[in-house]
Amino acid sequence: MKYLQTKALVLRSRPFAEMDRLLTLLTWDEGKISAKAPGARRVKSKLAAAVEVFTCGSFLLYRGRTIFTVSQAQVEVSFREQMVHVENYARGQYFAELTERLIPEGEPNPGVFEHLLAAWSSLQEWQGDRELLTRFFELRLLLLLGFQPHCENCLFCGDLQGPFYWSAAAGGLFCERCRPARQPGVSLSRGSHAILRAMQRVSLREMKNLRAPQGQQRELADFIRQFIQYWTETGSLKSLAFMREHGDP
Known part of the structure; x- marks a missing residue:
């Protein structure tokens, strides 16, 4: 399946490209994965809150050849x-x-x-x-x-x-x-x-x-x-x- 709907903990979140973030996620369904969050560093990004470290969220991920891409993400619990x-x-x-x-x-x-x-x-x-x-x-x-x-x-x-x-x-x-x-x-x-x-x-x-x-x-x-x-x-x-x-x- 090209898309994965899963719960995930954000282990690491670092700047990537101009406005993206590169994430290390611990997911319920696939274990540890890497994922790109496009535009997550923009001020009004809908992904911004959910891709911070110390967050547990619900993620819709697109499965690429070498890396996942975050399509949607919603905070379930934030420990920040x-x-x-x-x-x-x-x-x-x-x-x-x-x-x-x-x-x-x-x-x-x-x-x-x-x-x-x-x-x-x-x-x-x-x-x-x-x-x-x-x-x-x-x-x-x-x-x-x-x-x-x-x-x-x-x-x-x-x-x-x-x-x-x-x-x-x-x-x-x-x-x-x-x-x-x-x-x-x-x-x-x-x-x-x-x-x-x-x-x-x-x-x-x-x-x-x-x-x-x-x-x-x-x-x-x-x-x-x-x-x-x-x-x-x-x-x-x-x-x-x-x-x-x-x-x-």
Whole structure:
């Protein structure tokens, strides 16, 4: 079919040609796609509001040879107002860029769509720990894309007691007895291990009840980000550096 009617999240929107915008969309039906929005930079463009980052909209897209073209677009939910706060903007941008880097082109994944939508939505009135919200987003995104690190027990013997060490190359945690000579790993505190296990089980709403001291925040951030770098080869993210400037470990 030449036309695709779908719901989409705008992951990226940048100037293109004289008055157009080039979009990276996460669609419900086709996964991640690229699309051109003709004339969207004009002051009176009917597309302008719907093609901004942090927008969930209904899109009618024309399927070209190499790229889609936006024929119609209507805003369903815009999160731009809550992104005025710099910390919300930094996290929201990081969620979008990480999703864009990790999800493959043209493969529908409704779970990832709903996960990002819920994360953006939660930022405005989040009463819990924002650093743990970010760790939850990262960890659940990995799970939805099949990259889940092994956090429950020792990779090799199944020990639940610890103490535990971790290695991105090993894919998760291992105990003192099974600690490989060539991969000595990094020590993980019992508190951080408990939070990792909890994050694998709880919903986004239940995350509001979790708290962690600064030392555990640093451990969790190092563990998850090094895992992401090793297994997904995402490279550096501009939004990650910006987010770290505004309070993330």
